[in-house]
Amino acid sequence: MNVETLTRPEQTTGKKTQEVVFPFPEEKADDTRQADRNKPVIMEISNIDKSYSANKKVLKDISFDIRKGEVLSIIGPSGAGKSTLLRIINRMIEPNSGSIRFQDKDTLNMKGRSLRNMRTDIGMIFQHYNLVDRLSVFENVLHGRLGYKSSLQGIFSMYSEAEKEKAVEIISELGIEEQIYKRCDELSGGQKQRVGIARALIQDPKIILCDEPIASLDPNSSKIIMEYLRRISRERDITIIVNLHQLDVAKQYSDRIIGLNDGSIVFNDAPEAITAESINRIYGSKLDELIVE
Amino acid sequence: MEKTSSIHASDINIIRKKHMRLFIAGLILLALIVVTGTITNYNHIDGLVSVPAALQWLFANMYFSGSTLSRLPTVLRLLWETVLISIVSTTTAAFFAMLFAIVGSKRTSVNGFLMYFAKLVASISRNIPVVAWALILVLSFGTNAATGFLALFFGTFGFLVRAFIETIDETSGDTVEALKATGATYPQVISKAVIPESMPQMFSWVLFMIETNIRSATLVGLLTGTGIGYLFDLYYKQLNYEMVSLITLAIVVAVLAIEVVSNWIRREIL
Numbered sequence: 001m002n003v004e005t006l007t008r009p010e011q012t013t014g015k016k017t018q019e020v021v022f023p024f025p026e027e028k029a030d031d032t033r034q035a036d037r038n039k040p041v042i043m044e045i046s047n048i049d050k051s052y053s054a055n056k057k058v059l060k061d062i063s064f065d066i067r068k069g070e071v072l073s074i075i076g077p078s079g080a081g082k083s084t085l086l087r088i089i090n091r092m093i094e095p096n097s098g099s100i101r102f103q104d105k106d107t108l109n110m111k112g113r114s115l116r117n118m119r120t121d122i123g124m125i126f127q128h129y130n131l132v133d134r135l136s137v138f139e140n141v142l143h144g145r146l147g148y149k150s151s152l153q154g155i156f157s158m159y160s161e162a163e164k165e166k167a168v169e170i171i172s173e174l175g176i177e178e179q180i181y182k183r184c185d186e187l188s189g190g191q192k193q194r195v196g197i198a199r200a201l202i203q204d205p206k207i208i209l210c211d212e213p214i215a216s217l218d219p220n221s222s223k224i225i226m227e228y229l230r231r232i233s234r235e236r237d238i239t240i241i242v243n244l245h246q247l248d249v250a251k252q253y254s255d256r257i258i259g260l261n262d263g264s265i266v267f268n269d270a271p272e273a274i275t276a277e278s279i280n281r282i283y284g285s286k287l288d289e290l291i292v293e
Numbered sequence: 294m295e296k297t298s299s300i301h302a303s304d305i306n307i308i309r310k311k312h313m314r315l316f317i318a319g320l321i322l323l324a325l326i327v328v329t330g331t332i333t334n335y336n337h338i339d340g341l342v343s344v345p346a347a348l349q350w351l352f353a354n355m356y357f358s359g360s361t362l363s364r365l366p367t368v369l370r371l372l373w374e375t376v377l378i379s380i381v382s383t384t385t386a387a388f389f390a391m392l393f394a395i396v397g398s399k400r401t402s403v404n405g406f407l408m409y410f411a412k413l414v415a416s417i418s419r420n421i422p423v424v425a426w427a428l429i430l431v432l433s434f435g436t437n438a439a440t441g442f443l444a445l446f447f448g449t450f451g452f453l454v455r456a457f458i459e460t461i462d463e464t465s466g467d468t469v470e471a472l473k474a475t476g477a478t479y480p481q482v483i484s485k486a487v488i489p490e491s492m493p494q495m496f497s498w499v500l501f502m503i504e505t506n507i508r509s510a511t512l513v514g515l516l517t518g519t520g521i522g523y524l525f526d527l528y529y530k531q532l533n534y535e536m537v538s539l540i541t542l543a544i545v546v547a548v549l550a551i552e553v554v555s556n557w558i559r560r561e562i563l
Binding site for chain 1: 467468470471472473474475476477478479480481484485486489490492493
């Protein structure tokens with residue numbers, strides 16, 4: 001992987017040469033980090049334990065706060081429990097014990113309607129995009145509204161005009177309006193991920209969970225996706241929680257980094273606070289061993 | 294990156310082992326042919342020698358003349374009936390198989406009990422051969438088209454449930470997760486993710502089963518006294534080989550035609 005292209009934005013205009021047009025000037029995109037310490041806490045995660053089998057704990061006593069509008073990266077070696085932790089936040093995976101408070105409610109007791117309501121407030125994007133390949137971009141984006149609808153309205157695709165207009169607006173904002181009628185299997189990886197982001201955005205969420213969003217993308221598309229995610233957090237005050245396995249990307253884009261090693265949090269601070277020693281604790285190796293030239 | 298290897302290429306005998314295994318498998322196959330032949334008193338040499346004589350008899354007797362052709366409309370009418378029975382039983386079975394497959398797939402199952410129940414029902418109906426279904430159903434329903442329909446229905450249903458479950462397992466995992474995460478309800482997830490993702494492959498299985506069932510329907514009809522199978526049986530027992538060959542030819546043409554059509558449909562939709 002070419003680290004240079006990811007970390008250092010080239011000093012050119014806002015246009016990108018490939019099929020995508022970069023919609024905003026890069027120097028503006030690279031603005032200073034917000035002082036996230038002053039932001040209100042919107043989710044409190046306390047003492048989460050999770051094990052899939054009796055003898056191996058995937059997550060051990062995980063506690064941390066999530067603040068409004070911050071970009072929070074979760075880093076750590078493969079198998080550290082990053083994906084599990086992310087899915088526990090929207091209860092796609094049930095923890096064994098612990099509690100999660102979100103908007104003054106305990107999410108772990110939720111069932112049925114209230115669980116669905118909670119999930120509408122949390123968007124999610126995936127490494128493999130998880131789009132319905134045989135449907136159009138427009139339909140896939142509108143799937144983000146299903147949580148607000150009754151089963152029958154959903155089955156018969158009864159979306160309101162306002163929802164459709166919102167979908168078009170978000171699709172245009174993400175620069176994929178030319179693809180709106182295309183089936184998702186005709187898109188490139190970067191475009192697919194932008195459809196994924198659009199599907200999450202139309203939910204009007206408070207939090208967007210991103211599970212390795214750039215792990216299947218080339219450096220250029222990765223950069224565009226990360227810029228979009230940061231811009232979403234700045235402009236819409238949506239919290240972005242992102243699992244990453246590239247340390248330099250996490251350092252560049254996050255307001256805060258959580259380092260996970262073997263199911264425990266070993267680092268939880270601003271990216272500037274990362275030292276060689278903390279990297280050693282997260283990855284169990286020295287920094288120079290991590291750089292692949 | 295310099296590294297002194299402790300492994301010598303000459304020590305690696307993976308390829309030799311593979312050759313050995315292939316050789317042993319060949320020996321086992323040969324032994325099976327000899328042993329099973331001996332037990333059943335079937336002589337492979339005699340079997341081969343009798344082939345030319347049988348072919349000669351076939352060519353001497355199995356042709357038809359102009360007078361037989363006058364009965365072609367009857368043959369075609371019954372053939373058409375058989376084709377329709379196969380199609381209606383396959384499509385009906387496909388409908389029920391889809392419901393069972395949704396319950397039976399681990400991606401979309403509502404609970405564990407229903408999942409195993411669906412798989413059990415499918416497994417039972419699949420593992421009773423179509424011919425056995427026909428014979429059992431003839432006893433309770435008598436010789437009519439409904440019996441043929443049901444015999445094909447059960448065999449197809451069991452097979453399609455299994456094929457559909459595998460299709461859903463393969464195609465829908467990721468999107469089911471994504472839609473659940475948006476807060477979608479179970480029926481929404483099924484209609485928006487599972488069905489669009491697995492529809493082409495399911496359709497392909499249904500076409501395959503229609504082809505298979507047209508062949509099976511002939512046999513089932515022979516047992517249940519309906520359709521082209523019955524006609525075949527009738528003339529066969531009268532030793533009217535001219536009609537028998539005409540009917541056989543008609544069946545072959547029909548099966549080929551269906552195959553061509555279904556291949557065309559498959560190309561268009563996939």
